[in-house]
Amino acid sequence: MGKKEHLIVGYGSWGKKIFENIKKKHFFKRIYIKSRKKNYIFENKRLNEIKKIHNTKKFYSAHICTPLKKHFYYAKKLNVEKLIIEKPTFHTQNYFKNIKVKKKKIITNYSDLYSPKLLDLYRNFELKKKGIFILKYRNKTLKYKKNFECLTDWMDHPLSIILFFFKVLNNFEIINFKRKKVKKFICESLLIKFYDKNYKILVDLNTFSDRNKIRSLRIKNKNQIQEYDFYKFQYKNLKKNNKKKNYIFKK
Numbered sequence: 001m002g003k004k005e006h007l008i009v010g011y012g013s014w015g016k017k018i019f020e021n022i023k024k025k026h027f028f029k030r031i032y033i034k035s036r037k038k039n040y041i042f043e044n045k046r047l048n049e050i051k052k053i054h055n056t057k058k059f060y061s062a063h064i065c066t067p068l069k070k071h072f073y074y075a076k077k078l079n080v081e082k083l084i085i086e087k088p089t090f091h092t093q094n095y096f097k098n099i100k101v102k103k104k105k106i107i108t109n110y111s112d113l114y115s116p117k118l119l120d121l122y123r124n125f126e127l128k129k130k131g132i133f134i135l136k137y138r139n140k141t142l143k144y145k146k147n148f149e150c151l152t153d154w155m156d157h158p159l160s161i162i163l164f165f166f167k168v169l170n171n172f173e174i175i176n177f178k179r180k181k182v183k184k185f186i187c188e189s190l191l192i193k194f195y196d197k198n199y200k201i202l203v204d205l206n207t208f209s210d211r212n213k214i215r216s217l218r219i220k221n222k223n224q225i226q227e228y229d230f231y232k233f234q235y236k237n238l239k240k241n242n243k244k245k246n247y248i249f250k251k
Helices: 013-025 068-077 093-097 116-123 149-154 156-166
Strands: 005-009 030-034 061-064 082-086 105-109 131-138 172-182 185-195 199-206 214-220 224-229 234-239
Touching (some): 013 030, 061 068, 131 156, 156 199
Parallel strands (some): 005 030, 005 061, 131 199
Antiparallel strands (some): 172 185
16 A cells, blocks of 8 residues: 555645544555645645545545535545545435445545454453443533534434444433533533443533543443543553442533
8 A cells, every 4th residue: 555645635633634544554655635725734744635536546645624514525436445534424315326326436534443452341341241332522621503503513412422332322412411601602412321221321511611532432331440531542450349329410
């Protein structure tokens, strides 16, 4: 793969992160950028840019990092061997039925699932045991102006992890909810419960301004507590206290 060329479509905050990571790994001979703006600089060097995407056969692969509404447009237009799309792939399932899209090898980039530490946690995961599976997402820096916008923006992250571990999604309900307006922005707190035969699956989303940035997974079984921090890429295996305690989310 090191001899081939790669295209990144969209060079916003996430496109820049993708570029920096693959540049450091030396995956490709050359990386090109397709974006509305021009003259991008990285480490005092101007980046390779293309203006149009009508002829993209020279690229081995492409990575779509545009806003969601543009994903389908570029997925149809790009003529590459492998196509990577940032999550969520499309905003409607009907787009997957498109003839041009069906012919392509598409990978949806759920970056959380590529962490070696999370994969270790998954390999040791015992689905048939009873326990609690807790995903916590808190970020006071994110600003939303519409009700439940944090849900539509964040929920693909915990859903990808739940599907990865449990393979299926059963019914769910919001068991705790809180909202307040701070200036022109909306802060929300949602506790969502998914139903499983053995595990109590909880997702805690919180954008209140007094909360620190957290993104973690905690699995509690009879004899142990396993915890993974997505921001720090740290894994902890904790011994469980024998005393019975109810799990409480602090709001």
